[in-house]
Amino acid sequence: MILRQFLALTHNASAERRAEAAGTLAGAYLDGSLGSDAAWEAKTALLALLDDPALPVRRALAEACADSAAAPRPLVVALASDHPEIACLVLARSPVLMDADLVDCVAIGCEAARSAVASRPDLSKPVAAALAEVAGPPSLIALAKNPRAAIGTAAFLRMVERHGEDAELRRALLARHDLAIEVRHAVVALLAEQLARVGQEGGWMNSERGARAAREARDSAALALGDEAGETGLGRLVAHLRVQEQLTAGLILRAILSLRLPFAEAALAELSGLSRARVAGLMFEPHGAGFTALHRRAGLPALLLPPIQAALTVWREAADGRGGPSGPRLARSMIEAALTACEDLPFAEARGLMALLARFEAEAARDEARLFAQEQIEAHVREGAANLLAAPEAAAGSDGWTDGWTDTLAQAWQETRDEPEARDLPEVIELPGPGAVSEPEPRAPTTVEAGLPDAGAAWPLAPRPEERLGAPVAAEAPSALSAEASEAVLAGLSDALMASFLAGRPAPAAAPLPDVAPEVRPEPRPSARPREIALAVAAGMIPQELVLSYRADRSRERLAA
Numbered sequence: 001m002i003l004r005q006f007l008a009l010t011h012n013a014s015a016e017r018r019a020e021a022a023g024t025l026a027g028a029y030l031d032g033s034l035g036s037d038a039a040w041e042a043k044t045a046l047l048a049l050l051d052d053p054a055l056p057v058r059r060a061l062a063e064a065c066a067d068s069a070a071a072p073r074p075l076v077v078a079l080a081s082d083h084p085e086i087a088c089l090v091l092a093r094s095p096v097l098m099d100a101d102l103v104d105c106v107a108i109g110c111e112a113a114r115s116a117v118a119s120r121p122d123l124s125k126p127v128a129a130a131l132a133e134v135a136g137p138p139s140l141i142a143l144a145k146n147p148r149a150a151i152g153t154a155a156f157l158r159m160v161e162r163h164g165e166d167a168e169l170r171r172a173l174l175a176r177h178d179l180a181i182e183v184r185h186a187v188v189a190l191l192a193e194q195l196a197r198v199g200q201e202g203g204w205m206n207s208e209r210g211a212r213a214a215r216e217a218r219d220s221a222a223l224a225l226g227d228e229a230g231e232t233g234l235g236r237l238v239a240h241l242r243v244q245e246q247l248t249a250g251l252i253l254r255a256i257l258s259l260r261l262p263f264a265e266a267a268l269a270e271l272s273g274l275s276r277a278r279v280a281g282l283m284f285e286p287h288g289a290g291f292t293a294l295h296r297r298a299g300l301p302a303l304l305l306p307p308i309q310a311a312l313t314v315w316r317e318a319a320d321g322r323g324g325p326s327g328p329r330l331a332r333s334m335i336e337a338a339l340t341a342c343e344d345l346p347f348a349e350a351r352g353l354m355a356l357l358a359r360f361e362a363e364a365a366r367d368e369a370r371l372f373a374q375e376q377i378e379a380h381v382r383e384g385a386a387n388l389l390a391a392p393e394a395a396a397g398s399d400g401w402t403d404g405w406t407d408t409l410a411q412a413w414q415e416t417r418d419e420p421e422a423r424d425l426p427e428v429i430e431l432p433g434p435g436a437v438s439e440p441e442p443r444a445p446t447t448v449e450a451g452l453p454d455a456g457a458a459w460p461l462a463p464r465p466e467e468r469l470g471a472p473v474a475a476e477a478p479s480a481l482s483a484e485a486s487e488a489v490l491a492g493l494s495d496a497l498m499a500s501f502l503a504g505r506p507a508p509a510a511a512p513l514p515d516v517a518p519e520v521r522p523e524p525r526p527s528a529r530p531r532e533i534a535l536a537v538a539a540g541m542i543p544q545e546l547v548l549s550y551r552a553d554r555s556r557e558r559l560a561a
Contacts, residue, residue, distance in 0.1 A: 015054035022049050022057050026064035030071065043072050050078050058082055062089040069095045080105055088116040095122075103130045111136050118143035125150045132158040137166045144172035156183040164190040181233045182240040185225055189246075192217035216359075219251045226255075226263040238266045247271065249300045250356065256311055257335050257360050259327075271298035286312035303349060307338035307357065328368035335361045 010018045028034060029042040049057055062079045065071035066089045076096045080087050090097065091105060091113055102117050103126065109117075114135045117127065119142050131143050132155040140159050143149060156173065160183060163169055170187055173179060196214035199205035205213070222241060226234050241247040247267055255264040265283065269276040272294055282290045286309040295305050311334035318330055339357050342350045 015056055018049075018052065018054060019056040019060040022046070022052075023060040023064050026061055030064065030068045032070065043075075046072065046075055047078075050075070055083060055085070058086050059089070062086045065096075066090050066093045067095075071096055077101060084110055084112045087113050092116040092119050099124055099126050102127045106130045107134060111138055114139035115142045118149070119146055121146070121148045123149040125152045125155070128152065129155045129158075132156070132162070137163045137169055141166070141169050141172050144169060144176065147176070153180045153182060156180065157186055160186045160190060165194065181225055181229050181237050185222055185237060185240065188221040188225070189218045192221065215250075218246065219248075219254055222246070222251065223255055223258060223260050223263060226260060226266075234262065234266050235270075238263070238270045241267075242270055249304055252300065253304060253308065253356075254360065256308060257331060257338065257357075258364070259315075259331055259334075261315070268294060268298050271300075273297075283312060284316060286316070303345065303353060306341040306345065307353065310337040310341035311335070313337065328364055328371055332361065332364045332368060335364055 010021050013021070025042055026046055029039060029046065032039075034042055046061060049061060052058060058079065061075065062082075065076055065079070071094070073096050076090050076094050079090045080094070080097060080101065087105070087109070091102070091109075102120075106114050106117055106127065107130065114131060115138055117123070118131055118135065118139050120127075123143075123146060128143060128149055128151040131139055132151075135143070140163055143151065144159070156179065159169070160173070164187060170191070173183065173187060192214045195217070196205070196210035199213070200207060200210040222237065226237055229237055238247060241251070247270065252264055252267050255261070255267065261283070265276050265279045268274075268283075269279045272279065274294070274297075279294065282288070282294045285291060291309070291312075292305065295308070296302075314334045314337045315330070318333075335357055339354065339361070342354050342357065345353075
């Protein structure tokens with residue numbers, strides 16, 4: 001009955017109405033409120049809707065069944081193989097799908113479907129392994145970013161092997177907290193090879209030098225990972241290096257000469273088959289027959305035995321407390337002892353070993369220099385902090401606590417004056433007097449920094465000597481009068497002569513009265529001027545004829561006398 005009514009209602013309906021009806025029917029079936037007969041008819045109707053050509057109808061079915069564990073399995077499996085837009089809904093969330101279904105979808109699906117599978121929260125190791133084998137970088141990045149996915153070490157290594165050159169994939173892998181140390185070493189080794197290849201492609205490194213640089217970078221990374229691996233992780237790392245054929249004699253020699261003795265012990269134990277405790281005891285007696293046998297059993301070249309014995313002897317003396325250096329200096333001492341031991345070997349056979357030891361010595365010297373520089377910087381910072389904390393206490397013992405900061409403030413003020421901005425400021429700014437209008441002196445064009453005001457506009461320019469008040473009068477007067485001569489001229493003029501001079505001057509024109517009464521403001525008090533400027537102004541107001549006639553009169557009086 002339900003199937004017949006549903007088909008009758010949706011036979012001539014639009015795609016939107018059919019999608020709405022499909023979602024409603026799927027919700028009713030998943031609720032479990034239908035009887036057995038009605039549930040069977042509803043399930044049959046939902047399966048029949050898989051043949052609907054309209055994409056929204058099948059999408060409505062996928063959205064309704066994606067999160068439900070009661071969804072019909074044939075319906076969900078069919079939707080998982082549908083259009084990617086529909087399949088991704090059930091592949092990412094449906095609990096009905098089994099690992100076999102997911103692996104099949106990964107094998108035949110598109111990249112969008114694989115990314116949906118990779119983002120499932122309950123992803124198992126077999127499905128992750130299938131993704132690592134066939135998926136592309138987008139799907140593998142989604143898998144690496146899925147924190148709840150169970151991924152095996154082999155799957156991780158396969159991901160690095162296939163698409164480890166993708167930088168985003170490497171970042172996603174290294175961000176996982178459960179990444180095995182073997183995978184970390186594989187990522188670092190691949191990165192070292194990429195850097196060497198970039199140098200070769202750039203033309204500044206040949207193939208031999210690029211291979212050596214990649215090998216040394218890989219070995220250094222392996223030793224650095226071994227420092228933080230712990231006992232279990234160190235054993236796994238050494239076993240991984242042996243499988244990858246990277247546990248070489250050069251790596252073991254580098255480990256010994258860089259004071260990574262636990263790594264060397266684990267490596268020799270892996271190669272010889274002895275226990276690590278037994279290897280450690282033999283390394284403490286480097287010139288004994290047991291260590292020689294260990295060296296031969298591990299498959300190391302006989303050429304390396306003398307330098308290793310010499311280096312371990314220096315290390316043992318330092319460990320026994322007989323004095324000597326420690327840290328990077330101890331490593332350099334061990335390398336120097338190894339180089340000395342190589343002098344007794346045939347040069348044709350030992351030249352490659354001596355070149356390798358010389359590179360080790362250069363690296364140790366650089367590490368020692370870095371450590372010393374860092375110690376000096378830290379000591380300087382501590383001394384500065386101690387002096388800063390002790391400054392108030394030292395000042396408290398003087399006459400006043402402020403006296404202790406006098407030198408500091410004076411030094412800060414002097415540093416401020418020494419700055420270019422402070423040096424450009426004038427110490428004395430001369431302003432022109434009232435009534436003096438002068439053109440500013442032309443200056444050489446300067447570049448004004450953007451965002452800062454022009455210094456010429458922000459600060460008034462001091463007038464030039466020829467523009468000072470009274471300078472034109474003094475320049476026109478013959479034989480520039482001195483202050484005593486000006487006083488004598490003013491004192492010798494009679495009252496009648498001054499009255500006739502003032503009467504002969506033209507009266508100033510009367511200014512027109514404004515329509516509005518001007519605002520009455522108190523006249524500012526004139527500032528005091530130097531006596532010389534006042535005398536120059538008074539001398540400039542006397543006509544030249546009057547001065548000449550006065551001089552003639554004075555000359556006649558002196559002759560008559």
